[in-house]
Amino acid sequence: MLWQEDGSAAAYTEGDSSGLLTDDPGAVLRHRLSYDLLRDLALSPSDSLTFIRDVLEEHRS
Numbered sequence: 796m797l798w799q800e801d802g803s804a805a806a807y808t809e810g811d812s813s814g815l816l817t818d819d820p821g822a823v824l825r826h827r828l829s830y831d832l833l834r835d836l837a838l839s840p841s842d843s844l845t846f847i848r849d850v851l852e853e854h855r856s
Contacts, residue, residue, distance in 0.1 A: 796827060
């Protein structure tokens with residue numbers, strides 16, 4: 796998400812071999828909602844680190 800000084804927004808997405816910048820309000824809203832949902836479901840940085848360490852430890856055993 797790219798926020799502009801005038802309050803408008805643009806969304807940038809990137810794939811294996813391409814990137815797309817859009818300022819279409821409907822598309823930006825869909826990208827924002829997707830990002831918000833993923834962020835809400837994500838672990839905190841410290842919980843992520845604990846999770847990664849636990850997985851590494853499981854695979855070392």
